[in-house]
Amino acid sequence: MSGHPLAESAAAAVSEVGVLLRTWRRDAAAVRGVWEGDQFKAEADARAHRELSERLTAIAPDIPVVSEEDPGSLVRERPPRYWLIDPIDGTASYAHGFPGYVTQAALVIGGRPEVAAVYAPETRALYTAVRGRGARRDGVPLPRRPAAPPGHGVLTDNTPEPRGIAARVRDRFGYEDYLESGSISLKLCLIAEGAAHLFVKDVPVRDWDVAAPGLVLAETGGLLTRLDGTPFRYRGGYEHTGLVGGADPATCRTVARWLTAG
Secondary structure: OOOOOHHHHHHHHHHHHHHHHHHHHHOHHHHEEEEEEEEEEEHHHHHHHHHHHHHHHHHOOOEEEEEEOHHHHHOOOOOOEEEEEEEEEOOHHHHOOOOOOEEEEEEOOOOOOEEEEEEOOOOOEEEEEOOOOOOEEEEEEEOOOOOOOOOEEEEEEEEOOOOHHHHHHHHHHHEEEEEEEEOHHHHHHHHHHHOEEEEEEEEEEEEHHHHHHHHOOOOHEEEEEOOOOOOOOOOOHHHHHEEEOOOHHHHHHHHHHHHHHO
């Protein structure tokens, strides 16, 4: 991945941690965990945090790491340049034997992601992006996606069939095709590569869930917004309510306007 001096190193870091995650899955202690609110926490989260943080710090010692698994990093003022990582996005999938999880990192500069690396260990898929230089899967450039008007293409979520807000969107706009997938990040990457076209969620969403895949999506011409249609700013608090992500920006805006009006 060209275009930024840290891009290839970030991709290597998430790939290496992904290999470890596959290995740890055979360790009952690593997948054991508890629910904390809407988040499932396992021992593997802490292990992956340590491994990914150490690798990124070795790459660039002057760039701090902000992580879901390091509460101290989340209460300090955001640095002008930092790694924002999610050691495991989709921990419940990881712990319960499903393939829909990733490990990921984004380099955030001046309030926007500039470099992204997302690795899906079970499929060995590596998604990377550099702002203004495009996105890739496994080193192959991802093309910019054609428009997908509301109701056209594939709706995605993490249940066997659309439920909740996904069902409402399906019924309102007429989506006939549906893809079950895992973590938030993986669904956004699937949209970026063309396997799906729209993802809508109304649960709490954190910046570390979306920073890396959001850049991958943006570099293929897609759009990611909060549920009300406003952008993720990567400033202030880390938690938001929901998201709309799609291959077609006009469709995302239409869906967000409908949700806001409702």
